[in-house]
Amino acid sequence: MGDRPLVEFDHVTKRFGDMAAVEDLNLTIAKGEFLAIMGSSGCGKTTTLRMLAGLEAPSEGEIRLQGARINDLPSWRRDTPMVWQSLALFPFLNVRENVEFSLRMRGIGGAERRRRAADWLDRLQIGELAERNIAHLSGGQRQRVALARSLVTEPEILLLDEPLSALDAHLKVRMQSVLADLQRQLGITFVYVTHSQSEAFSMADRVVIMSRGRIEQIGAPREIYRTPRTRFVAEFLGSSNIFAGTLVDAIGDGAQVDTPSGRLRLATSPEGFATGDAVVIAVPGDRIELTATLPDAGDNAIEATVMGEEFVGATATVYLEAADGTEMRAQKSHADLEKIDIRTGQKLFVGWRPEHAHVLPPA
Amino acid sequence: MSELNRNPLIDWLLRLYVLASFAFIFAPIAASFVFSLNEDRFPSLPLGGFSTQWYEAVATDPLVWEGLSNTLTIGVIVSLVATALGFGAAYTDYRYRFFGKTVYLALALLPPTIPVIILGLAMLAFLSRVGLSGQSLSVIVAHVVMTAPFAMAIIRLRLSQMDPDLEAAAWNLGASEWAAMRHVILPFARPAILAALFITMAVSFDEFAVAWFVSGLNETLPVRVLGFLQGQVSPRINAIGTFVFLTSMTLVILAQLVLMRRPKEGNPDG
Known part of the structure; x- marks a missing residue:
C-alpha cells in the first residue's frame, strides 16, 4: 500500500433535511496516525466519525478506506470499530462476552474467541474481571472493556467518540496516557473526536478543528496553538x-x-x-x-x-x-x-x- | 430514610388506606374461595362443613374440561401471536421515524380502549362475514386484537430503557441487522417478552365478553361459567372461580417477577 492514506474524505457533504452537518469535507488520514477532530457541539465532528463507521451515509462525495469506496458499505462489513461516548456495552453480557462479541459475529470458534478475549483483557489489565457483570464495574474499568471490545479484531483503525467525557478529571488523565500508549504500541490509526482541547492537544499527532460542518484548520497541536489560521481557531482555543x-x-x-x-x-x-x-x-x-x-x-x-x-x-x-x-x-x-x-x-x-x-x- | 420529617399519623392512615383497599378488592374473591370449600348448597353463614365436593363435581364435568382445554389452547396461541405482533410494533416504534407515526401508535394502542361489548359485536359481525365465526380461531383472532397492545406497551417500555447506541454498536462490531436483532435486541427485551407472554395469556384466560360473542360452540371457561349461572346457582362456580383466579394471578405475578429480576453475576452463557 505504501504511502496511500488509510482514509480519504473526498468532497464529502452530509445533510440532515436542509441542514448541512458536514460540508465539502476533504481530509486524509494516514496509517498509524493519531488524529483528533475537535470542535464545539454541532460542528460536524461526530457526523464525520459516524460516516466513517458506516452509521451515516454521505449525501455527496466519496469516502475511501484503503483506497476503496465505502460510501454504501454497511457498518458490519467494515472493520471500523468505535468506542462510544456512552460506551454502549451490552448489559446482558459479562465482560468476556462483551469482548468476544465481534469475534462471535465473525463466526470465530469458542476456544479461539476465549483466548483472544483473555489476551486483550490482560493487555488492558482487567483480566481478573472477565466473568464480571458490566453493571458492577467502575467507570475506568468499563472504559477498558469498551477498548478491548473494539480492539479484539485487531483493526487498522479505531474510532473514538468523546470516550473520556464521563470520567472524572483524574481518571481522564490516566486514560489519556493509556490511550496514547496503546496507539503507539499497536501502530494503528486512532480517530478521536472531542470538544476538549486538552485531550486533543495532549494525545494527537494532528488536530482537525471544525466549525459549522467545515474544517477551520488541520495541523500539529503546537502549530495550531502558535499559528492559528483563522480568527475562529484563535478564539476557540481561547x-x-x-x-x-x-x-x-x-x-x-x-x-x-x-x-x-x-x-x-x-x-x-x-x-x-x-x-x-x-x-x-x-x-x-x-x-x-x-x-x-x-x-x-x-x-x-x-x-x-x-x-x-x-x-x-x-x-x-x-x-x-x-x-x-x-x-x-x-x-x-x-x-x-x-x-x-x-x-x-x-x-x-x-x-x-x-x-x-x-x-x-x-x- | 430519615424519620425526621415523617408524621406518624399520616403513616398510619396510609397503611390503613392500603389495607382497606386490598380488603375491598379481595373480599369477594376470598368469599368465593371460602364458599367453594363449604359443603352447603347455598352460600350462607354460618358455614357448613369442609368439603371438596364442588371441586370433584367440576372435575367430573366434561363440559368444564372442554372449556378449560379450549381456554388453554387459545391462551397459549394468543400469547405467542400477540407477543410477536406486539414486539414488531414496539420495535418499529423504537427504531424508525416515519410520517404518520403518531397515528400508527394511536391505532396500535387503541383496542383496549374500545368497550368490549362493541368490540365483541363488531368482531362477531366481521368474522361471520368472512366465515370465521363460532370457531376457536375466531376467539384467537379476537383475543390477539385485544391483547397485542398490552404486549406492545410492555416491550416498548423496555426498549425505551435501552441505550440508543446499543444496536448501532452491534452493527459496528460486525453484526448484521438480523444478528443484532438476535444477539442484542431480543436478549435485552427478553424479560419484557416473557412478561408479555404471561400477561397476554392471563388476559385471554379471563376474557369473557368478546369470547361469548364469537366462540359459538367452542366455549372458553369464562363463557362456560355463565352457562352454569344461567342454569342454576351452584357452588361449582366458586370452585371454577378460584381456579381461574389462581391461574391468572400466577401468570401476572410471573410477569412481575421477570420484569423485576436483577441482573445476575457472571451469566455463564449469553
Missing part, C-alpha cells in the same frame, strides 16, 4: 489575545498595525498584505509580560485594567481590559504573579515582543 486593525506601513523588516488599543509592532512584514489592509493579530497568552512600568522600547505595550484572575493548577490566567474595551488575557505562573502583586482594578502594562505576535493569513 488562549490567544486577538487584535484587529489596519496595516499602516512596512518599514524594513517590520511593520505596524493600527488598532483601537494603539499602534502595534510586528517583527516582519506579513506576507500577502499591503498597506491599508485589515489584519488580525493573535498573541498567545503565555507570551504576555505584565509590568507595572512601561516596558522596553521596541516591545508592544497596552495599558490595561486587571478584571480578575482564574487559577488552574500551577498557572493563573489574568483577565484584563484595555481603555477601548479590548479584552486580553495572560497566562502566568504563580511565581511570576507574586513579583507584581496583582489586584483587581489595578492598572498594568500588557507587553510582548513583536516576534511573538502571529498575523492570521488573509481570508
Whole structure:
C-alpha cells in the first residue's frame, strides 16, 4: 500500500433535511496516525466519525478506506470499530462476552474467541474481571472493556467518540496516557473526536478543528496553538489575545498595525498584505509580560485594567481590559504573579515582543 | 430514610388506606374461595362443613374440561401471536421515524380502549362475514386484537430503557441487522417478552365478553361459567372461580417477577 492514506474524505457533504452537518469535507488520514477532530457541539465532528463507521451515509462525495469506496458499505462489513461516548456495552453480557462479541459475529470458534478475549483483557489489565457483570464495574474499568471490545479484531483503525467525557478529571488523565500508549504500541490509526482541547492537544499527532460542518484548520497541536489560521481557531482555543486593525506601513523588516488599543509592532512584514489592509493579530497568552512600568522600547505595550484572575493548577490566567474595551488575557505562573502583586482594578502594562505576535493569513 | 420529617399519623392512615383497599378488592374473591370449600348448597353463614365436593363435581364435568382445554389452547396461541405482533410494533416504534407515526401508535394502542361489548359485536359481525365465526380461531383472532397492545406497551417500555447506541454498536462490531436483532435486541427485551407472554395469556384466560360473542360452540371457561349461572346457582362456580383466579394471578405475578429480576453475576452463557 505504501504511502496511500488509510482514509480519504473526498468532497464529502452530509445533510440532515436542509441542514448541512458536514460540508465539502476533504481530509486524509494516514496509517498509524493519531488524529483528533475537535470542535464545539454541532460542528460536524461526530457526523464525520459516524460516516466513517458506516452509521451515516454521505449525501455527496466519496469516502475511501484503503483506497476503496465505502460510501454504501454497511457498518458490519467494515472493520471500523468505535468506542462510544456512552460506551454502549451490552448489559446482558459479562465482560468476556462483551469482548468476544465481534469475534462471535465473525463466526470465530469458542476456544479461539476465549483466548483472544483473555489476551486483550490482560493487555488492558482487567483480566481478573472477565466473568464480571458490566453493571458492577467502575467507570475506568468499563472504559477498558469498551477498548478491548473494539480492539479484539485487531483493526487498522479505531474510532473514538468523546470516550473520556464521563470520567472524572483524574481518571481522564490516566486514560489519556493509556490511550496514547496503546496507539503507539499497536501502530494503528486512532480517530478521536472531542470538544476538549486538552485531550486533543495532549494525545494527537494532528488536530482537525471544525466549525459549522467545515474544517477551520488541520495541523500539529503546537502549530495550531502558535499559528492559528483563522480568527475562529484563535478564539476557540481561547488562549490567544486577538487584535484587529489596519496595516499602516512596512518599514524594513517590520511593520505596524493600527488598532483601537494603539499602534502595534510586528517583527516582519506579513506576507500577502499591503498597506491599508485589515489584519488580525493573535498573541498567545503565555507570551504576555505584565509590568507595572512601561516596558522596553521596541516591545508592544497596552495599558490595561486587571478584571480578575482564574487559577488552574500551577498557572493563573489574568483577565484584563484595555481603555477601548479590548479584552486580553495572560497566562502566568504563580511565581511570576507574586513579583507584581496583582489586584483587581489595578492598572498594568500588557507587553510582548513583536516576534511573538502571529498575523492570521488573509481570508 | 430519615424519620425526621415523617408524621406518624399520616403513616398510619396510609397503611390503613392500603389495607382497606386490598380488603375491598379481595373480599369477594376470598368469599368465593371460602364458599367453594363449604359443603352447603347455598352460600350462607354460618358455614357448613369442609368439603371438596364442588371441586370433584367440576372435575367430573366434561363440559368444564372442554372449556378449560379450549381456554388453554387459545391462551397459549394468543400469547405467542400477540407477543410477536406486539414486539414488531414496539420495535418499529423504537427504531424508525416515519410520517404518520403518531397515528400508527394511536391505532396500535387503541383496542383496549374500545368497550368490549362493541368490540365483541363488531368482531362477531366481521368474522361471520368472512366465515370465521363460532370457531376457536375466531376467539384467537379476537383475543390477539385485544391483547397485542398490552404486549406492545410492555416491550416498548423496555426498549425505551435501552441505550440508543446499543444496536448501532452491534452493527459496528460486525453484526448484521438480523444478528443484532438476535444477539442484542431480543436478549435485552427478553424479560419484557416473557412478561408479555404471561400477561397476554392471563388476559385471554379471563376474557369473557368478546369470547361469548364469537366462540359459538367452542366455549372458553369464562363463557362456560355463565352457562352454569344461567342454569342454576351452584357452588361449582366458586370452585371454577378460584381456579381461574389462581391461574391468572400466577401468570401476572410471573410477569412481575421477570420484569423485576436483577441482573445476575457472571451469566455463564449469553
